[in-house]
Amino acid sequence: MSNVATSRNEDCEEMPRVSARRAATRERLAEAAIRIFARKGVEGATVEEICDDAGFTRGAFYSNFESKNALCIDVLQRCMGRTLEALTVELPSVTDTDLPVPEKLDMAIRLATRTVSGDPDTIMAINEIRLQAVRDPELRPAYLAFNSSTEPVLHDLASDVIVANGVHLGIPVADLLSILGTLYEQQMIEAVIAEAPDRTAIVSEKMTTLLKALITE
Known part of the structure; x- marks a missing residue:
């Protein structure tokens, strides 16, 4: 994983200075998209609304993204990258x-949920993008490719923690990540609906309970 981070830094150093402005434009458009997607869904959001929210013209949008679907993938990549x-x-x-292993696992889960945005708009936008991938066959391949690119990295991170702590699971790591991811997504949406003041803590506790139940002696 450190190689991935190093590669990112090297790529940034090699990029010409003019790209900094372009990167800032793309980031503002992505942030605007999160706000609009959260309110209207991907289908209901227009390029004009996203550009207006970001303070840009349609020309700025299409010089950075070939379509709204491309912006959707950019939003996912930014969130996962962080x-x-x-x-x-x-x-x-x-x-x-x-610390004892149970406490370390609890810390690891709390760290994982803290690093994933607990912002309601981001939570809703990511789920809207996922739903759009269900509805739109043109978005689906890019969405699946995004998942395929991130799964090995998450798998390696989780495996490192499990091996380092001598933990034995009753299921494969890939299945564990899938189950925890599904639990996180569903519970965060429920917490947003309930307007829970500390969404991350509530969801972390449930994920830790599940993880401990899957540990074998």
Whole structure:
């Protein structure tokens, strides 16, 4: 995973300075898309609304994204990129502590849920993009490709924690991640609906309970 982070840094250093402005434009459009997707869904959101929210013209949009679907994938990549970067940096500090394994697993889960945005707009936007992939066959391949690119990295991070702590699971790591991911998504939506003040803590506790139940002696 450190190689991934290093590669990102090297790529940024090699990019010409003019790309900084382009990167800032793409980021503002992605942030605007999150707000609009959360309110209207992907299908209901228009390019004009996204551009207006970001303070740009349609020309700025199409010089950065070939379609709204491309923007959807960019939003997913940004959210996952921040999560992976934080986990890569912080998970080793959890593993290296002298705390009992159950407490370390609890810390790892809380770290994972904290690094994933608990912002209601982001939670809703990501779920709207997923639903759009169900409805739109043109978005589906890119969405599946995004998942395929992130799954190995998450698998390696989880495996490192499990091996370092001598944990034995009753199911494969890939299945564990799928189950925890599904639980996280469903419970975060429920917490948003309930307007729970500390969504992350509530969901973390449920994920930790599930993880401990899947550990074998």
